[in-house]
Amino acid sequence: MKFTLQMKKIIAISIVIVLIFSGIIIYQLREEKPEKKEEPEQEKEIDFRISPHTNQGLIVEVLRIRNRGLLEKMLKIGTSWKQPPSFYYDLNVDGKDGILKGNLGKGGVYTTWDTIGMESCTNFHIEEEQVFSDVKISIKEVISKGILGLRTEDATQLEINVKYDYRTGRWSGADEYGDEDGYGHYLGEKYEVWFNIYQDDYDHDGIPFFIEKNVLGTDPTVDDSKRDPDNDGIPTSWEWKWGYDPHTWDDHENLDPDIDGIENTEEYMMRKYFSNPHYPNMYMETDGMEKKGIFDLPHYLSKEGIQMLVERFAQHGITMVIDDGWPDGPVNGGGETLPFHVYLDDHVGKQTLSFYEHNFADERKGVFRYLIMGYEYSGFICPSEYIMFDTIHVGTSPKDTFKTRKAFTPRYFIVSYTKNILHELGHSLGLVPITFYGNDIIPGDNVRWPESLTQEEYDQYVDNYYSIMNYYYINRDRQLFDYSDGSGGEYDFDDWGNIYLPSFQIDQISYEEPSDDTFDDFEISDEYPGVILEGYEYDNNLTNAYLDDIKSLNFGINDYDYMVFVDTEEQKDARIYAMQKSDSIVTQYVLIGSGNLNKDKELELYPMEIKDEIDYLKSIWK
Numbered sequence: 001m002k003f004t005l006q007m008k009k010i011i012a013i014s015i016v017i018v019l020i021f022s023g024i025i026i027y028q029l030r031e032e033k034p035e036k037k038e039e040p041e042q043e044k045e046i047d048f049r050i051s052p053h054t055n056q057g058l059i060v061e062v063l064r065i066r067n068r069g070l071l072e073k074m075l076k077i078g079t080s081w082k083q084p085p086s087f088y089y090d091l092n093v094d095g096k097d098g099i100l101k102g103n104l105g106k107g108g109v110y111t112t113w114d115t116i117g118m119e120s121c122t123n124f125h126i127e128e129e130q131v132f133s134d135v136k137i138s139i140k141e142v143i144s145k146g147i148l149g150l151r152t153e154d155a156t157q158l159e160i161n162v163k164y165d166y167r168t169g170r171w172s173g174a175d176e177y178g179d180e181d182g183y184g185h186y187l188g189e190k191y192e193v194w195f196n197i198y199q200d201d202y203d204h205d206g207i208p209f210f211i212e213k214n215v216l217g218t219d220p221t222v223d224d225s226k227r228d229p230d231n232d233g234i235p236t237s238w239e240w241k242w243g244y245d246p247h248t249w250d251d252h253e254n255l256d257p258d259i260d261g262i263e264n265t266e267e268y269m270m271r272k273y274f275s276n277p278h279y280p281n282m283y284m285e286t287d288g289m290e291k292k293g294i295f296d297l298p299h300y301l302s303k304e305g306i307q308m309l310v311e312r313f314a315q316h317g318i319t320m321v322i323d324d325g326w327p328d329g330p331v332n333g334g335g336e337t338l339p340f341h342v343y344l345d346d347h348v349g350k351q352t353l354s355f356y357e358h359n360f361a362d363e364r365k366g367v368f369r370y371l372i373m374g375y376e377y378s379g380f381i382c383p384s385e386y387i388m389f390d391t392i393h394v395g396t397s398p399k400d401t402f403k404t405r406k407a408f409t410p411r412y413f414i415v416s417y418t419k420n421i422l423h424e425l426g427h428s429l430g431l432v433p434i435t436f437y438g439n440d441i442i443p444g445d446n447v448r449w450p451e452s453l454t455q456e457e458y459d460q461y462v463d464n465y466y467s468i469m470n471y472y473y474i475n476r477d478r479q480l481f482d483y484s485d486g487s488g489g490e491y492d493f494d495d496w497g498n499i500y501l502p503s504f505q506i507d508q509i510s511y512e513e514p515s516d517d518t519f520d521d522f523e524i525s526d527e528y529p530g531v532i533l534e535g536y537e538y539d540n541n542l543t544n545a546y547l548d549d550i551k552s553l554n555f556g557i558n559d560y561d562y563m564v565f566v567d568t569e570e571q572k573d574a575r576i577y578a579m580q581k582s583d584s585i586v587t588q589y590v591l592i593g594s595g596n597l598n599k600d601k602e603l604e605l606y607p608m609e610i611k612d613e614i615d616y617l618k619s620i621w622k
Contacts, residue, residue: 047213049129050166053202053221056126058133058164060091060098063184063194064274065139066114071311074304074415075479081304081411086111086142087157087191093124094133101140101154109142113307117326126166126199133164135171139191158188164197169208171197177243182279185319192314194274205237216246234268242277250594251575257553257592259560259580260318261502266367273321280501282313282320284425285333286371287359290340292397297413299373299396300324300337305418312422312482316496323368330361343376344393352391356384365390366505369428371421378404379420381427387511390504392424405475412478419474419481426469426483430500430586434510434524436493438465443472457491464491498582502590509585531577531589536565542574546603550576553593553605563589564603572596574603 050056065087073081088109091098102108104120126133139158145151162173170177174186181187185194198206205224212220216236218227224236229247232239236246244250252264260280262270267277275281288300306322313320325335336359344351352372360370365385372393379394396417401407405416433439437450438461453461462472467484474480486494511523531538542564543550550562553576560578567573573596577589595605 047210049213050131050208050210051128051200052209054200056128056130056166057200058093058124058126058135059121059198059200060093060124060135060137061119061121061196061198062089062137063119063196064114064116064192065089065110065194066116066192066307066310067112068188068190068192068311068314070113070304070307071481074308074411075481077411079411084111084113088140088142090138090140091122092134092136092138094126096124098122098124113303114310116321131166133166134161135164135197136161137193137195139188139193158186158191158193160186160188160193160195162197164199166199166208167210169198169206169211178278181317182276182319185274185276185279187314207237207240211240216240218246233265238268238271251591254591255593256502256590259502259578259590259592261505262367269363270367274319276319280318282318282369282501283323283364283367284320284369284371285323285360285364286373287334287336287338287355288373289338289375292340292342292375296375297396297398297401299375301371301373301418301421302414304414305421308415308418308481309422309425316499318501330363332359332361333364338372338374341374344372344374350382350384352382352393353384356391369425369504373417376400379417379424381424383508387508388505389428389508392421392428394420394424415478415481416475419468422481422483423468423471423474426495426499428504430498430503430582430584431469431483431495432508432510432586435498435584435586436465437461438467438491438493439469441465441470441472460491464488465493467493467495469493469495494583498584500580500582500584500587502588503584503586506586506588528585528588531563531565533565533575535567535569536573536575537568539564539566539574542566542603546605549603549605550593566597571601576605 067085067087069085070081086109088101088104090100100120100122104110105112105118110118124133137160138156140154141157143153143155145153160174162171162175164171175181175184177183184196186192199208201208203219203221203223207216207218207220207224209220212218212224218224218236224246226235228235230245230249232249232252234244234250234252239246239250250264252268255264255277256262258276258278258280260282262275262281262283264277267275267281270281270283273283286301288298291297291299301322301324303324306324309322310320323329323334326333329335338355338359341351355372356370360368370384370391372391374393374395376397376399377393377395378400379392381389381392383389384391394417396413401413401416407413407416431439437453441458441461443459443462462470465484466473466480466488468474468480468482469484483495483499484492485496486492509524543562546564547562550564559581561581563577565575565577574594575591576593576595578592579589580587593605595603598604
């Protein structure tokens with residue numbers, strides 16, 4: 001083979017290039033240094049001071065006290081429901097008394113069933129650098145004695161004993177973070193109490209000096225109640241209070257660890273009204289209506305009706321709060337008087353939409369249910385937007401009151417329409433006829449008789465489903481004011497076990513068209529696609545391996561299924577979802593927490609990191 005001059009040049013250039021690259025590689029190999037050994041981390045210097053910038057003090061706030069006895073009185077014949085209790089509270093901090101009798105309410109003590117909107121606080125001086133304080137809140141009732149009731153006796157009905165820790169700003173004992181009835185909330189046998197305890201704080205952000213210096217790394221001289229270093233829409237102080245890392249971005253717009261339908265951004269918005277991201281809340285706004293004439297009955301939800309509803313849900317671990325006219329509520333808040341309408345239909349030309357648009361505050365939609373106390377038609381629930389069951393109408397016309405409900409006394413007038421409210425609320429909680437045949441059932445009513453049932457089966461549902469959701473019992477049993485617990489056997493349904501709080505903010509599973517004559521005519525749509533999360537995939541191994549840790553994120557009242565999703569690109573970010581186990585088909589997966597995978601592919605949950613660090617600091621306290 002004869003080489004041309006051009007070929008010789010190409011070969012020569014190639015040899016030179018190979019030699020150059022070989023030289024570079026050899027040089028790099030010679031110059032390569034051994035890996036630098038990681039130096040052990042220096043032990044973090046702990047600042048054990050408690051209150052260096054201000055005198056040490058303690059503030060105890062009693063936010064609300066509710067007597068729990070009215071519901072029982074309302075369901076009995078008599079007038080005892082007209083006699084609210086007289087009570088007050090006393091405080092004791094480290095042996096120092098704060099006696100409040102004579103300084104509360106209009107007459108020195110509270111004479112009411114519920115002190116909502118009547119918050120009070122008391123200050124205590126604390127010795128400098130004291131670590132703990134013992135705090136006792138006592139609820140005392142003034143009880144009349146003697147034949148004429150002229151003598152009184154003060155009887156202690158409830159004591160709440162907690163130990164406050166000035167390092168962490170948290171307390172433990174009868175009430176503590178993560179307990180079953182919610183932090184700062186005590187559900188006693190006779191009284192329910194909401195309270196808050198905090199220490200004097202130089203920058204007034206509610207985060208103790210010890211935590212700012214040693215855990216969060218924030219400046220204890222700068223107010224963090226409005227600062228948001230992780231830009232997740234929630235300030236440092238709120239995130240700290242409820243166990244989130246203020247330096248780690250959290251999806252608070254979607255996070256709902258207690259699965260009550262109120263996401264964390266909404267919980268923050270409702271912080272003034274007993275919201276708790278780890279304990280189920282339910283909010284409702286109610287408006288009344290003008291009377292038809294001088295002989296018409298009133299169309300508004302009474303204070304007694306409110307207490308009946310609040311108590312029934314309290315018995316099942318749900319705090320219900322009803323705005324019937326809060327003095328500091330938003331424009332178009334509760335307590336408005338709507339123009340008179342004879343009839344508001346539930347599915348044909350729904351005029352509820354006009355009230356929903358103009359009398360129900362926009363910022364409350366998706367947080368509150370909306371109740372209209374109107375004229376005719378005992379009660380119905382309907383969607384005002386899409387097919388979400390968040391609008392309720394209950395009528396109190398003479399026809400509904402006397403003919404349908406047989407309510408001829410002031411007491412039973414209130415009880416009877418509140419029964420209807422509880423029934424319609426059940427629909428907003430996922431209790432609908434499509435879920436269970438006994439729901440909305442009426443003996444002999446073909447409209448409410450699914451074709452798939454025999455007469456015998458239908459009769460069994462009527463008799464054995466002992467629930468306010470069964471129309472057979474609403475007015476027949478005058479003491480019934482409850483959902484069923486499923487103890488009635490095959491033809492009963494466990495309402496309480498299948499309640500799904502977020503139902504009011506998601507589309508229902510059926511459309512009710514104007515032409516529908518029976519429940520069988522409803523168009524059923526059960527097309528829930530599951531979790532739609534672009535850029536993430538489900539990790540079954542992580543879900544099972546960290547199940548116990550994952551459960552600690554969820555403070556809900558039911559059993560749940562869990563799923564961990566990991567981002568597909570970097571395999572670092574993790575999102576944790578839970579779905580309530582239920583016989584209802586309206587349940588969905590909800591985001592309850594987030595975390596990350598470390599270099600060993602171990603799942604680390606964000607809130608747990610803070611908890612572990614605090615536990616460590618407490619263990620080395622000197």
